[in-house]
Amino acid sequence: xxxxxxxxxxxxxxxxxQQVMDHLGKELGENFTKLGKFDHFDYMGTRNQKQxxxxxxxxxxAKDAYEETIVPASKVARAIELIGQGNKVFFVIAFTNGISxxxxxxxxxxxxFNARTDRGALELNHxxxxxxxxxxxxxxxxxxx
Numbered sequence: 001x002x003x004x005x006x007x008x009x010x011x012x013x014x015x016x017x018q019q020v021m022d023h024l025g026k027e028l029g030e031n032f033t034k035l036g037k038f039d040h041f042d043y044m045g046t047r048n049q050k051q052x053x054x055x056x057x058x059x060x061x062a063k064d065a066y067e068e069t070i071v072p073a074s075k076v077a078r079a080i081e082l083i084g085q086g087n088k089v090f091f092v093i094a095f096t097n098g099i100s101x102x103x104x105x106x107x108x109x110x111x112x113f114n115a116r117t118d119r120g121a122l123e124l125n126h127x128x129x130x131x132x133x134x135x136x137x138x139x140x141x142x143x144x145x
Contacts, residue, residue: 016058016094017042024099024138028054028090040078041089052088053079063095063137068129073111076128079104093135100135107134 017034021043025032029047032054041053055075071091079089089104109128116123 017056020056020058020092020094020099021054024092024101027138028052028092028101029088040075047088050086050088051082052090053082054090054092055079056092056094058094059096061095062097063093063100063132063135064097066132068131069093070114070127070129073126073128076104076107076109076111091130093132099138100132101138102130102135 021032025045029045029052032043032045032052035041035044041055043054043056045052045054055071057069057071059069075091079091082089083105090101091104091107092099092101107130109130111126111128113124114127114129115125
């Protein structure tokens with residue numbers, strides 16, 4: 001069985017994260033710091049005197065390529081916990097044609113299993129499927145060129 005090599009995707013995503021936060025950070029909150037590799041979310045800051053968590057996903061596709069995006073279900077479960085404690089949680093997607101974000105307190109998701117093979121091996125996981133029409137688009141759209 002082939003092992004999945006996520007290093008290439010991980011390194012590519014890290015480069016995009018700083019671009020996203022430079023562009024969108026002030027819209028989401030302030031005083032953001034990068035969290036560790038094994039934390040549930042990428043950044044933590046404040047918004048209206050509350051803790052604010054941000055998860056950034058970078059995609060190699062345009063926003064309109066699919067009707068929904070997927071994130072690991074464990075991230076949505078943790079987001080629900082944090083929101084229940086009075087925190088803010090945003091999921092941010094960097095597409096090839098722009099950056100979109102969603103306040104997870106207002107999100108509608110469906111859960112299910114999905115498989116991917118684009119990293120050289122079969123990866124089966126439990127995912128949250130989130131309709132993209134819920135996401136707000138940050139301007140300008142060419143930020144990820």
